[in-house]
Amino acid sequence: xxxxxxxxxxxxxxxxxxxxxxxxxxxxxxxxxxxxxxxxxxxxxxxxxxxxxxxxxxxxxxxxxxxxxxxxxxxxxxxxxxxxxxxxxxxxxxxxxxxxxxxxxxxxxxxxxxxxxxxxxxxxxxxxxxxxxxxxxxxxxxxxxxxxxxxxxxxxxxxxxxxxxxxxxxxxxxxxxxxxxxxxxxxxxxxxxxxxxxxxxxxxxxxxxxxxxxxxxxxxxxxxxxxxxxxxxxxxxxxxxxxxxxxxxxxxxxxxxxxxxxxxxxxxxxxxxxxxxxxxxxxxxxxxxxxxxxxxxxxxxxxxxxxxxxxxxxxxxx
Amino acid sequence: xxxxxxxxxxxxxxxxxxxxxxxxxxxxxxxxxxxxxxxxxxxxxxxxxxxxxxxxxxxxxxxxxxxxxxxxxxxxxxxxxxxxxxxxxxxxxxxxxxxxxxxxxxxxxxxxxxxxxxxxxxxxxxxxxxxxxxxxxxxxxxxxxxxxxxxxxxxxxxxxxxxxxxxxxxxxxxxxxxxxxxxxxxxxxxxxxxxxxxxxxxxxxxxxxxxxxxxxxxxxxxxxxxxxxxxxxxxxxxxxxxxxxxxxxxxxxxxxxxxxxxxxxxxxxxxxxxxxxxxxxxxxxxxxxxxxxxxxxxxxxxxxxxxxxxxxxxxxxxx
Ligand SMILES: [Zn+2]
Numbered sequence: 226x227x228x229x230x231x232x233x234x235x236x237x238x239x240x241x242x243x244x245x246x247x248x249x250x251x252x253x254x255x256x257x258x259x260x261x262x263x264x265x266x267x268x269x270x271x272x273x274x275x276x277x278x279x280x281x282x283x284x285x286x287x288x289x290x291x292x293x294x295x296x297x298x299x300x301x302x303x304x305x306x307x308x309x310x311x312x313x314x315x316x317x318x319x320x321x322x323x324x325x326x327x328x329x330x331x332x333x334x335x336x337x338x339x340x341x342x343x344x345x346x347x348x349x350x351x352x353x354x355x356x357x358x359x360x361x362x363x364x365x366x367x368x369x370x371x372x373x374x375x376x377x378x379x380x381x382x383x384x385x386x387x388x389x390x391x392x393x394x395x396x397x398x399x400x401x402x403x404x405x406x407x408x409x410x411x412x413x414x415x416x417x418x419x420x421x422x423x424x425x426x427x428x429x430x431x432x433x434x435x436x437x438x439x440x441x442x443x444x445x446x447x448x449x450x451x452x453x454x455x456x457x458x459x460x461x462x463x464x465x466x467x468x469x470x471x472x473x474x475x476x477x478x479x480x481x482x483x484x485x486x487x488x489x490x491x492x493x494x495x496x497x498x499x500x501x502x503x504x505x506x507x508x509x510x511x512x513x514x515x516x517x518x519x520x521x522x523x524x525x526x527x528x529x530x531x532x533x534x535x536x537x538x539x540x541x542x543x
Numbered sequence: 544x545x546x547x548x549x550x551x552x553x554x555x556x557x558x559x560x561x562x563x564x565x566x567x568x569x570x571x572x573x574x575x576x577x578x579x580x581x582x583x584x585x586x587x588x589x590x591x592x593x594x595x596x597x598x599x600x601x602x603x604x605x606x607x608x609x610x611x612x613x614x615x616x617x618x619x620x621x622x623x624x625x626x627x628x629x630x631x632x633x634x635x636x637x638x639x640x641x642x643x644x645x646x647x648x649x650x651x652x653x654x655x656x657x658x659x660x661x662x663x664x665x666x667x668x669x670x671x672x673x674x675x676x677x678x679x680x681x682x683x684x685x686x687x688x689x690x691x692x693x694x695x696x697x698x699x700x701x702x703x704x705x706x707x708x709x710x711x712x713x714x715x716x717x718x719x720x721x722x723x724x725x726x727x728x729x730x731x732x733x734x735x736x737x738x739x740x741x742x743x744x745x746x747x748x749x750x751x752x753x754x755x756x757x758x759x760x761x762x763x764x765x766x767x768x769x770x771x772x773x774x775x776x777x778x779x780x781x782x783x784x785x786x787x788x789x790x791x792x793x794x795x796x797x798x799x800x801x802x803x804x805x806x807x808x809x810x811x812x813x814x815x816x817x818x819x820x821x822x823x824x825x826x827x828x829x830x831x832x833x834x835x836x837x838x839x840x841x842x843x844x845x846x847x848x849x850x851x852x853x854x855x856x857x858x859x860x861x862x
Binding site for chain 2 (some may be wrong): 226359387388389390391393394395396397398399400402403404407409410411426427429430431434446447448450453457458459460467468470472473474478479482484531534535537538539
């Protein structure tokens with residue numbers, strides 16, 4: 226059973242019918258194979274139609290889909306001997322940001338990811354992917370460690386944004402994000418970032434000021450959530466659809482602007498439908514991105530990352 | 544009584560001046576904190592600090608630069624052009640129209656003004672983010688401005704001082720505004736790598752993407768009294784935690800208590816504090832420093848006659 230999004234209603238109905246028919250055939254009364262094949266073809270066509278022209282707001286919904294693979298899913302599929310590392314050595318261990326060392330296709334790497342959690346319990350544990358300062362400070366610690374040992378860094382970004390809470394402010398949320406960006410820029414090892422779902426504002430760029438930024442086809446990356454933007458500029462959260470469109474937050478938009486480097490296609494109907502396929506495809510893409518920096522000197526890695534961000538706003542804009 | 548003064552002063556003025564409405568409203572300012580009315584000349588003389596309660600009002604870029612540079616003298620630079628309205632953004636209003644309005648009201652191209660001059664006898668580059676220009680929000684132009692400020696500081700071998708006042712990233716530039724968090728951090732790194740001091744003065748308010756980048760990366764962080772400084776907006780936090788915020792939350796004094804800034808400095812002492820910090824970091828003295836002889840001689844001169852130390856200039860050097 227899929228968790229359908231509101232715009233997937235026609236697809237849900239067709240798949241419901243298929244399910245019913247299968248149920249009937251299971252009882253051995255009717256042979257409905259032909260009918261199922263016909264319906265399935267319809268579903269495929271409808272999925273293709275719907276997903277080839279998702280609106281920015283629909284993409285926002287897909288990017289936030291609960292069944293989409295999360296950071297933990299990519300890490301467990303990609304990383305051998307994954308060894309989680311915890312804590313910022315100052316205050317706490319923040320489960321909104323996971324990290325550790327392991328082997329990615331034979332090479333030792335540092336992996337860091339914001340994790341939203343797959344079910345209610347996990348979502349609470351990971352604070353819905355909203356990190357506190359200690360999460361960003363852990364990330365800084367791990368990135369600096371990677372730099373020290375010459376390990377490439379892979380970051381997986383899926384967050385509504387940094388946690389807006391009293392405790393987070395008291396411990397310097399703004400400073401923690403600023404230092405994370407600074408740490409990203411200082412690395413003399415390759416830093417590859419993937420926006421796998423929601424790239425929410427400062428909490429996202431804190432981990433994604435990278436040599437190469439990849440983005441899944443239906444992921445979003447923005448300065449503020451469409452809801453937040455709508456409530457401030459339109460003075461109504463109901464205008465989120467318009468805000469999503471105006472902000473140009475899709476992978477395709479960001480590719481056009483030169484903000485990201487690679488768009489990785491998702492399976493038909495989105496990453497949540499064929500999780501294994503997207504997990505494999507992204508692994509290939511990350512591998513390719515890492516290979517591109519093979520043997521490059523540390524100073525050069527740092528300089529090329531810096532130059533990339535310096536060039537932004539000068540190129541790719543009309 | 545306060546309420547009496549508030550009402551009577553402007554009214555009296557009206558009567559004395561003759562016809563109604565011939566006195567522009569902005570001759571009198573109402574303090575947001577204590578609600579007292581303050582005459583504009585009084586306010587300017589006091590650097591927009593309320594003489595009744597000490598509330599620090601927002602200061603525009605020009606007034607700020609004049610108050611900090613020696614003799615109020617400085618030269619502004621024009622940062623490179625940046626694409627206006629990269630997204631062709633429109634909410635209930637076009638961004639291009641909002642920009643036009645802000646430009647005509649403020650007489651600047653964008654929210655950041657970059658200038659250089661002398662501060663306490665040392666060269667300094669100062670960048671001021673002005674809240675009056677679209678809430679001091681950071682788009683490509685602010686990023687470009689800060690990068691230019693960083694480069695200017697490196698060229699001149701001068702410290703970079705930034706005055707921040709901003710609600711955060713400029714939403715109308717979408718992802719491009721977010722990228723300025725990274726780009727302004729590069730500007731800070733340029734100054735840092737050159738071994739030059741990077742000093743931030745956090746003024747009211749400094750929040751969002753600006754606090755989450757260059758504003759929180761100062762070697763020295765100074766906050767103005769009462770300034771709101773933080774990442775998330777108070778309304779957003781209240782909605783998240785569903786309770787009212789603690790007294791003084793996100794104020795400069797709160798940040799100082801929590802170890803996030805080095806000091807909270809009254810505006811009247813800001814210039815001298817900056818001059819002193821820059822002098823300490825730039826003219827290090829000691830045997831290995833070739834420049835050491837110069838400040839040593841100046842110090843000796845200042846100490847020579849007790850009569851000298853009584854006048855204001857000597858007092859400043861000695862401080
Ligand atoms: Zn007052």
